[in-house]
Amino acid sequence: MKKIIHFRVKPRIKEWIIETLIRSSAVIVIVSLILIFLFVGKETLPIFFSSEIKQEVNLNRLFLPQARQNEKFVWQPISTVPKYSIIPLIIGTLKTTIIALLFALPLAIGAAIFTSEFAPTWLRELIKPAIELLAGVPSVVLGFFGLIVLATWLQNIFSWTFRLNAITAGIALGLAILPVVYTVTEDALSAVPNSYREGSLALGANVWQTAWGVVLPAALPGIFAACVLGFGRAFGETMIVLMASGNAAITSLKFTDSVRTLSATIATELAEVVVGSAHYYTLFFIGTFLFVFTFINNILGQWFVQRLRKRLHGET
Amino acid sequence: MADKIVVKNLFVYYGKFQALKEINLTFTDRKITALIGPSGCGKSTLLRTLNRMNDLIKGVKVEGEVYLDGENIYLNNTNLVELRKKVGMVFQRPNPFPLTVFDNLVYGLRVRGTNNNRLLKEIVEKSLNNVWLWDELKDKLKKPALSLSLEQQQRLCLARLLAVEPEVILMDEPCSALDPIATGKIEELMFELKKEYTVVIVTHNMQQAARVSDFSGFLLLGDLIEFGETGKIFTAPKDERTQDYITGRFG
Numbered sequence: 001m002k003k004i005i006h007f008r009v010k011p012r013i014k015e016w017i018i019e020t021l022i023r024s025s026a027v028i029v030i031v032s033l034i035l036i037f038l039f040v041g042k043e044t045l046p047i048f049f050s051s052e053i054k055q056e057v058n059l060n061r062l063f064l065p066q067a068r069q070n071e072k073f074v075w076q077p078i079s080t081v082p083k084y085s086i087i088p089l090i091i092g093t094l095k096t097t098i099i100a101l102l103f104a105l106p107l108a109i110g111a112a113i114f115t116s117e118f119a120p121t122w123l124r125e126l127i128k129p130a131i132e133l134l135a136g137v138p139s140v141v142l143g144f145f146g147l148i149v150l151a152t153w154l155q156n157i158f159s160w161t162f163r164l165n166a167i168t169a170g171i172a173l174g175l176a177i178l179p180v181v182y183t184v185t186e187d188a189l190s191a192v193p194n195s196y197r198e199g200s201l202a203l204g205a206n207v208w209q210t211a212w213g214v215v216l217p218a219a220l221p222g223i224f225a226a227c228v229l230g231f232g233r234a235f236g237e238t239m240i241v242l243m244a245s246g247n248a249a250i251t252s253l254k255f256t257d258s259v260r261t262l263s264a265t266i267a268t269e270l271a272e273v274v275v276g277s278a279h280y281y282t283l284f285f286i287g288t289f290l291f292v293f294t295f296i297n298n299i300l301g302q303w304f305v306q307r308l309r310k311r312l313h314g315e316t
Numbered sequence: 317m318a319d320k321i322v323v324k325n326l327f328v329y330y331g332k333f334q335a336l337k338e339i340n341l342t343f344t345d346r347k348i349t350a351l352i353g354p355s356g357c358g359k360s361t362l363l364r365t366l367n368r369m370n371d372l373i374k375g376v377k378v379e380g381e382v383y384l385d386g387e388n389i390y391l392n393n394t395n396l397v398e399l400r401k402k403v404g405m406v407f408q409r410p411n412p413f414p415l416t417v418f419d420n421l422v423y424g425l426r427v428r429g430t431n432n433n434r435l436l437k438e439i440v441e442k443s444l445n446n447v448w449l450w451d452e453l454k455d456k457l458k459k460p461a462l463s464l465s466l467e468q469q470q471r472l473c474l475a476r477l478l479a480v481e482p483e484v485i486l487m488d489e490p491c492s493a494l495d496p497i498a499t500g501k502i503e504e505l506m507f508e509l510k511k512e513y514t515v516v517i518v519t520h521n522m523q524q525a526a527r528v529s530d531f532s533g534f535l536l537l538g539d540l541i542e543f544g545e546t547g548k549i550f551t552a553p554k555d556e557r558t559q560d561y562i563t564g565r566f567g
Contacts (some may be wrong), residue, residue: 195411199473202369202405203424203480204397213423218414312414313462 037291043284056278057084062285075249075260077269077279084282086289088251092166092259096241099170099255100177100234105227107174108181116189117211128186135179139239146172146244158256164246166259172244173234181230188222189215221308228301232294238263262286320345320484320514321366326380328361328370335361337538339380343484343531348506348515350529350546352522354561357535359518363486366516367403368396384484401428404482408489410469412461412476417453420461420472424480443479447471447505467498474505485509487517491524503528522562526550534558 046053047062061084065072073087111131115124151168154160160167192215200210216223238261246258247268266283273280321343328336336358343349343366351359364370365378368389381388389399401424412420421443422436430436440457444450449471453464461472470490477485487506491499506528509515519525525532526546533543534555542549542558553559 193411195407195409196413198369198372199407199411199413200423200427201372202367202400202407203427203476204400205423205427206397209427213427214413214415312460 037288040284040287040291044281044288046281047278047285053278053281056082057282062086062282071251073251075265077282082279084278085251086262086282086286088249089260089262089265089286091251091253092245092249093235093241093261093263095166095253095255095259096170096173096245096261097231097234099167100173101227101231103171103174104178104181104230104234108178108226108230109185109223112182112185112189113211113216116186117207117215131179131182133179134175135183137175139176139237140243142172142175143240143243145175146240151244160256162246162248162256162258164244164258166245166255166257169241169245169259170255172240173237176237176240177230177233180233181226184226184229185219185223188219188226191222192218217312220312221305224308225301225305228297228305232297232301235297236263236290236294238267242267262290266290318345319343320385321516322383322386323362323365324381324383326362326365326378326382328358328365328379329377330373331375335538336365339540341533341540341543343514343516345514346510346512347530348510348517348528349531349533350525351516351518351533351535352520352525352561353535353541355520356537358538359533359535360488362535363405363488363516363518366484366486367400367405368394369405371396397428401480402482403484403486404477404480405486405488406470406473406477406490409493410466410473412464412469412472414460414462416458417461417464417472418457421476421479424476428480439479443475446478446508447475448501449475467494467501470494470498470502471505474502482513484514484516487515489518489520492520499524522564534561536561 047057047059048054063086066074066083066085068074073085074083075085075088076083108131111127115127119127146168147164150172151163154168154171155163196214196218197210200214201207205213241259241261242264245260245264247260247264248258249260249265250257266286269279270283273283319342323339323341323343326336326339327334339362351362353359361370365382366384370376370378378390380390382390384399384402388394413423415423418440421440422430425436425439441450441454444453449468452468453472456464461469464472470493474485474490491502494502503524506515506517510530517525517529529546531544532546532549534541534549534553534557536557542553542555549558550562553562
C-alpha cells in the first residue's frame with residue numbers, strides 16, 4: 001500500500017506580513033504618482049472646457065503667436081490685459097538646460113572616464129566621493145553661489161549687459177546635474193567587464209585606444225541613460241534658475257539675456273495667484289506640461305537605451 | 317626545431333606570495349606546448365608572463381628573463397604593443413567586444429592605424445577562413461559579435477588574433493566554457509594552427525593536453541616539476557607527483 005503523506009501548510013504569517021508591506025510600498029509609490037498627475041492635470045481642464053476661462057486663455061494663446069504690435073509671444077499674466085504665452089518660458093527653460101548640459105556632460109563624462117580608466121586608485125578614492133558630495137549640496141546653496149559669486153565672476157570677465165542670464169543660470173544648474181551624470185556614467189564604465197580591457201590590451205592596443213574603442217562603446221547605453229537623467233533634472237530644477245536667471249520672461253534666442261523658466265514661474269507666481277482664475281489654471285497647465293514632457297523624455301530615453309543595448313550586445 | 321621562447325630563472329611574486337619559482341623552459345617553434353597542473357599552480361601566471369599581461373595586475377613582481385627570438389622581453393624599454401602583436405592571447409571565456417563581428421575582427425589592425433577598407437575586408441575574410449567561420453558568418457559581419465554562440469565567439473576571438481598575424485598564440489583554457497563538440501572543433505583548429513604558429517595552451521583537461529600537445533610541462537605550487545615530450549610525460553613520467561596527477565590521484 002502506498003503511504004500517503006499529508007503536508008500541512010503552516011500559515012506563514014510573518015512572511016505574509018513582510019511581503020504585503022513590501023508590495024504595498026511599491027503600490028503606494030505608483031498610486032501617489034498617478035494621483036499627483038491626476039490632481040495637477042484636473043486643474044488644467046478649464047483651459048480646455050470652461051468657456052469663461054477659454055476666453056482668456058486657450059491653447060492658441062498659450063503656444064501660437066498673437067496679433068499684436070510689438071511682441072507676438074508675451075507672458076504677462078497680471079497686466080491689465082493678461083497675456084499668457086508660455087513660449088518665452090519654454091525658450092528660457094531650454095536655454096538654461098542646454099547651457100547646463102553643455103557645461104556638465106563633458107565634465108562629468110570626462111571625469112568618469114578618467115576615474116574609471118586612468119586614475120590610480122588613491123586618486124579615484126579622492127575624486128569619486130568628492131563629486132558625489134556635490135550631489136548633497138542643497139540647490140538653494142548652488143543658486144546662491146550662482147547669484148552672488150558666479151554671476152560676479154562672469155560679469156567681470158565678459159561684461160554682459162545683464163548680470164543674471166541664461167549662461168550664469170545654466171552653469172549653476174550644470175553644477176547640480178554634474179554629480180548625477182558622473183555617478184551613473186562611472187557606474188556604467190565600472191560595469192564593463194575587465195575581460196574586454198584585457199582582450200584589447202592583448203591585441204596590442206594602448207590604454208587610450210582601449211578606453212575609446214572598447215570600454216566606451218560597451219558603456220554607451222549607461223552613459224546615454226546618464227545624459228537623459230541629467231536633462232530631466234535640469235529641465236525641472238527650480239531653485240537654482242529662480243535665483244540665478246534674472247527671471248525675465250523674454251522671447252529671445254540670445255543666451256546673454258535674462259531668462260525665466262517654466263519651473264521658476266510656478267514657484268514665483270503660484271503663491272499669490274487668485275484660486276480659480278485663468279492665471280491659476282495656466283500655472284497648473286505649466287506643471288502638467290513639465291510633468292508630461294519629463295515623462296516622455298524618460299520613456300524615450302529608456303527605449304533608446306534598450307535599443308542601444310540590443311544593438312551592442314545582441315540581447316533579444 | 318628552433319627555440320621560439322626561452323624562459324630563464326623566472327620568479328613571479330604577487331605581493332609576498334611566490335607564484336612561480338625558478339622556472340626554466342623552452343617553447344619550440346611551430347609546436348604546441350601544454351601547461352598542466354592543478355588550480356593555483358601558476359600555469360596561467362606563466363602563460364601571462366609570456367606577453368606581459370601580468371603587468372596589469374597590481375603588486376606583481378617578475379624576476380628573471382624571457383627571450384622571444386633571442387630578445388629579452390623583460391627590459392624596461394620593451395615595446396609592449398610590438399610584443400603583444402607578436403605574442404597574442406586567447407582567453408578562458410570568449411571575450412568578443414560589444415561591437416559588430418567585422419569591427420571585432422579589424423580591431424587589432426585599426427589600433428595599429430590600418431584603415432584601408434579593401435585591405436581590412438580581405439583580412440577579415442582570410443582570418444575567418446582560418447578558423448572555418450567564413451561560411452557561417454559572411455552574411456553576419458554587421459551583426460553584434462555577442463549574439464553568436466559561445467563556440468563561434470571563441471573562434472571569432474581566435475580569428476581576431478590571427479588578423480594581426482602573431483607568431484605565438486597563448487591560450488588560457490580556451491575550451492573551458494565550451495561543450496565537447498565545440499572543444500573538438502577548437503582542438504582540430506589547433507593542429508591547423510601549429511603549421512604556422514607557436515602555440516602555448518594552459519589546460520585543466522588532461523586528455524586535451526595528451527591529444528593536442530607536442531610538449532607538456534607539469535607545474536605544482538609554482539614549481540615546474542617536469543617538462544618534456546607529451547608522449548613521455550603521459551606514458552613514463554619521471555617524477556612521482558606527475559604520475560599521481562596525470563593518473564588522477566589528486567588535482
